[in-house]
Structures are given as C-alpha cells and as structure tokens.
Amino acid sequence: MNSVLLVDDERDFTDTLAERLRARGFAVRTAYRGEEALEALRRADSEVVVLDLGLPGMDGFEVLRAAHALRPQTEFVLLTADNSLDTAVTGMKLGARDYLVKPAGTAAVARAIEDAADRRRHRQARLRMTETAKLAALGELAKGVAHEINNPLNIMINEAGWIEDLLEDKEFADSPQKPEMLRAVARIHAQAERCKAITSKLLTLRRAPDAPGAATSPEFLTEVLRRREERARELNVRLETDIPEGFPALPHPPADLEMILSNLADNALDAMSGAGGVLRLGLALEDGEAVMRVADTGPGVEPALQQRIFEPFFSTKEVGKGTGLGLAICWSLVEALGGRITIYSEKGRGARFSVRLPMTERKTEGTNG
Amino acid sequence: MSEIKLLLVDDEEGFVTTLAERLGLRGIEPRVALNGARALELIEEDEPGVMVLDLRMPGMSGTEVLREVKSRWPAIRVIMLTGHGSDAERETCMGLGAAAYHKKPLDIEELLDSIRAVSRTPGRGGRGGA
Numbered sequence: 001m002n003s004v005l006l007v008d009d010e011r012d013f014t015d016t017l018a019e020r021l022r023a024r025g026f027a028v029r030t031a032y033r034g035e036e037a038l039e040a041l042r043r044a045d046s047e048v049v050v051l052d053l054g055l056p057g058m059d060g061f062e063v064l065r066a067a068h069a070l071r072p073q074t075e076f077v078l079l080t081a082d083n084s085l086d087t088a089v090t091g092m093k094l095g096a097r098d099y100l101v102k103p104a105g106t107a108a109v110a111r112a113i114e115d116a117a118d119r120r121r122h123r124q125a126r127l128r129m130t131e132t133a134k135l136a137a138l139g140e141l142a143k144g145v146a147h148e149i150n151n152p153l154n155i156m157i158n159e160a161g162w163i164e165d166l167l168e169d170k171e172f173a174d175s176p177q178k179p180e181m182l183r184a185v186a187r188i189h190a191q192a193e194r195c196k197a198i199t200s201k202l203l204t205l206r207r208a209p210d211a212p213g214a215a216t217s218p219e220f221l222t223e224v225l226r227r228r229e230e231r232a233r234e235l236n237v238r239l240e241t242d243i244p245e246g247f248p249a250l251p252h253p254p255a256d257l258e259m260i261l262s263n264l265a266d267n268a269l270d271a272m273s274g275a276g277g278v279l280r281l282g283l284a285l286e287d288g289e290a291v292m293r294v295a296d297t298g299p300g301v302e303p304a305l306q307q308r309i310f311e312p313f314f315s316t317k318e319v320g321k322g323t324g325l326g327l328a329i330c331w332s333l334v335e336a337l338g339g340r341i342t343i344y345s346e347k348g349r350g351a352r353f354s355v356r357l358p359m360t361e362r363k364t365e366g367t368n369g
Numbered sequence: 370m371s372e373i374k375l376l377l378v379d380d381e382e383g384f385v386t387t388l389a390e391r392l393g394l395r396g397i398e399p400r401v402a403l404n405g406a407r408a409l410e411l412i413e414e415d416e417p418g419v420m421v422l423d424l425r426m427p428g429m430s431g432t433e434v435l436r437e438v439k440s441r442w443p444a445i446r447v448i449m450l451t452g453h454g455s456d457a458e459r460e461t462c463m464g465l466g467a468a469a470y471h472k473k474p475l476d477i478e479e480l481l482d483s484i485r486a487v488s489r490t491p492g493r494g495g496r497g498g499a
Contacts (some may be wrong), residue, residue: 155383
C-alpha cells in the first residue's frame with residue numbers, strides 16, 4: 001500500500017480525491033496549507049507527496065524545497081494549473097520528478113503516484129546496492145590495515161618483552177630506575193594489547209560465517225540479553241523480550257547471532273546511559289524471514305547519520321569510548337548470513353535495529369526435497 | 370643443552386632473532402631460518418622436535434613448508450604462528466598436520482606453553498598425506 005500526502009488548498013477537491021484514492025487502496029493523508037504539509041511530513045514520512053503549486057501563504061515551490069530537504073527519499077508529483085515549461089523545469093530542479101496539469105482525473109493521479117512509488121523503490125534499491133558495495137570495500141580496507149599493523153605490533157610486543165627480560169638481569173637488580181622502567185614497559189604492553197584488540201576485531205569484518213547447519217534457539221538469544229541484566233540495572237534500564245511462544249530456531253550459527261545481538265544490545269545500553277529506559281528484544285516472522293529487533297528508548301540517531309553508522313570506525317561515542325566497529329561487524333555478519341540490517345529512528349524517540357535473516361539455511365547441499 | 374630441539378621459521382628477522390634470545394633465556398635454544406628453503410636445509414642437518422612456522426613468507430609459503438615437512442618428517446610437531454589468521458587457514462593447517470595454530474601477536478609465555486604441550490604429544494602425518 002502506497003502512502004500519499006495530498007497537499008491542495010481546494011478542500012472539496014482534495015477530500016474527494018483522497019476518498020477515491022483510498023478506495024483504490026492508497027493510504028492517504030491530506031493538508032490544505034504548506035505549513036500543514038511540512039508538519040505532517042515531520043511527524044511521519046509519506047512515500048509520495050502530491051503537491052499543488054498554487055497554495056496561498058507559503059508558495060508551492062517553497063514547500064517543495066523544504067519538504068525535499070526534510071524527506072530526501074520522498075517522491076513529489078506536482079499539480080499545476082498552468083502548463084508552462086518554466087514551472088515544470090523549476091519543479092524538477094527542486095527535486096520533483098513528475099507533474100500533472102489540473103484538472104487531473106483520479107486515474108491519472110493514481111497512475112502518477114504508482115509510478116512515483118516505483119521510482120522511489122528503485123532508487124532505494126540502487127542506494128542500498130551502492131551502500132553495500134561501499135561498506136564491503138571499507139571492510140576490506142580495514143581488514144588490510146589490520147593485517148599490516150599486526151606484524152609491527154607483534155615486533156613491538158616482543159621487543160617490550162625483551163626489555164623486561166633484560167631488566168631481570170642482575171646488572172639492573174639495584175638500579176633505582178628499574179621500577180620506573182618496568183612501569184613504562186608495562187604501559188607499552190597495555191597499549192599494544194589495546195591495538196591487538198582492535199586489529200582482532202577488524203579481522204572479523206567480512207569473515208566467513210561459521211559452518212552452516214547450526215541453529216540458534218530463541219532461548220539462547222534471550223540468554224545473551226539476560227547476561228546484560230547487571231549493567232542494565234546499573235543504568236536503570238528495563239530489559240524486555242517480545243518473542244512469540246513456540247518461535248522456531250533460526251537456521252544460523254549461535255556464535256554469529258550472539259555477536260550481532262551483543263553489539264546491538266551493548267550499543268542500546270550505551271545510548272541509554274544517563275537517562276535509563278527500556279531495551280526490548282523482539283523476534284517475528286515476516287514474509288518468510290526471521291526479524292530480530294533490538295529497540296531502545298535513548299536519544300535516537302539523526303537521519304543524516306543513519307547510513308554512516310554501519311561504516312567501520314564511524315562512532316558517535318566519545319573518543320576512546322567505542323572503536324566504531326560494533327555495527328560494522330554486525331553489518332558484515334548479517335550480509336554474510338544472507339540477511340540485511342536496517343535502523344529506524346526518530347530523534348528523541350529511540351532507535352530500533354531490525355535484522356532480517358532468511359529462515360532457510362545458507363547452503364543446502366544435496367537437499368533437493 | 371636445550372630441553373627441546375626447536376626450529377623457528379619466520380621471514381621477519383627483527384622478530385625472530387629477539388624471539389630466539391627470549392626463548393634462550395627460558396631454556397630453549399632454537400635455531401632460526403628466515404625462509405622455507407633454509408628451514409628444510411636445517412631440518413636435513415638435524416631434525417628438530419618442534420618447529421614454529423610463519424604462514425606468510427616470500428618464496429615457499431608456510432603451508433608449502435608444512436606439507437613438505439609432514440610428508441618427509443611426520444614426527445616433527447609444527448606450530449603455526451601467523452599475523453594473517455583466518456578460520457579457513459587454521460582448518461587447512463590443522464588438516465595438513467599442524468599441532469597448533471596461533472595468531473600474532475602472541476605472549477611469549479603462551480608460546481612457551483604451546484611448545485611444551487606439543488612436544489609432549491607424538492607427531493603425526495597430514496590428513497591423507499603422501
């Protein structure tokens with residue numbers, strides 16, 4: 001069902017058109033003024049906006065400009081009383097891709113809406129492919145960096161150990177500097193361990209998932225969440241689960257799903273540190289796929305950041321607080337399992353990550369039913 | 370007199386010479402080879418009980434050296450030590466008869482534990498080896 005926002009100051013026309021479109025199965029909202037339309041878009045997205053250019057008050061083009069900035073993914077179909085080329089060109093420059101000259105019949109409007117919704121779907125599919133390719137490339141790059149750093153890191157740790165060994169020599173036994181030297185070497189060790197933790201995380205990016213054939217029970221996922229009970233209590237966060245009774249096991253390795261859920265749950269807890277809130281784990285079957293949802297009631301993620309949070313080393317946490325790898329690892333694991341991960345968030349109203357996974361095993365060797 | 374006859378094979382000279390010194394302090398005096406061909410020469414001269422083998426080396430790769438060693442001297446216990454570890458590589462190496470597989474960086478005490486542990490177990494040839 002396509003969601004549509006009709007914006008036109010002629011109330012009778014708008015209401016009648018809305019009724020007719022609803023009869024054809026569209027989900028329709030209406031606005032009679034530009035400001036009203038922007039407010040409606042702020043509250044919720046519509047796939048397509050049908051916008052009359054001859055609005056009183058805020059001019060149609062102004063509305064288009066503001067609405068396009070607010071909802072870049074939304075498709076606009078312009079309604080205009082004049083069929084001059086200038087109007088069309090101006091509209092196109094501002095982000096509209098189609099326009100109808102009034103009076104326009106219901107059938108023509110419905111067709112324009114369906115075409116616009118198609119364009120939106122195609123554009124999103126293209127964006128997703130580009131995003132997938134970009135993240136895969138970044139993952140490979142990060143992994144390459146980790147490999148290259150591992151060797152010098154290995155030498156540094158070994159040499160620091162050598163200094164420790166040498167300091168044990170009797171020659172240094174009475175040296176007043178010895179404790180200070182040992183302390184310095186211990187710090188080199190500790191920092192090297194930090195680097196090692198990062199490189200080993202990086203090396204899990206784009207790794208092949210565990211052997212197929214394993215399955216994960218919903219109880220196991222609940223248990224992964226329960227392990228965070230203590231931290232949740234400290235943060236004043238309530239843990240909730242929403243798992244239908246008798247939910248089937250997911251045909252994916254427990255280690256992979258644990259990694260994904262752990263990262264999402266820890267992020268959610270981080271997001272709620274300070275104000276407290278609710279962390280909910282949900283499982284559902286939708287369109288033959290398993291959907292694992294991890295939702296928090298934290299401050300949410302700004303739309304502009306929602307694409308970037310899956311990039312390696314992208315972090316909104318304070319420097320030193322996060323490696324910026326958790327979600328990148330989630331993303332690469334979910335892709336490897338044949339699924340996809342998305343975020344839904346409105347500022348100030350929490351974030352919800354959805355992990356969609358196929359309910360069929362990745363490899364079905366020799367099973368031809 | 371070293372308690373275990375050990376051969377270290379790694380192309381990173383700075384790493385392997387210091388490692389040899391450090392192992393020396395701990396009672397194991399290893400011999401060192403900087404590439405696979407040299408490693409095979411040293412084994413022909415005197416067969417070690419344990420071999421610590423790097424995976425990525427110019428010339429003969431670690432897996433090639435491992436295959437050769439396990440077919441000619443199945444009793445040698447081979448510990449793989451790699452900065453480029455992956456699950457698939459681990460599988461391959463263990464399948465070829467490696468006794469242990471570690472990722473760099475590795476703490477020297479862990480390496481020592483591993484060397485001592487494998488030296489107590491009998492060696493074996495690779496799976497389906499010639």
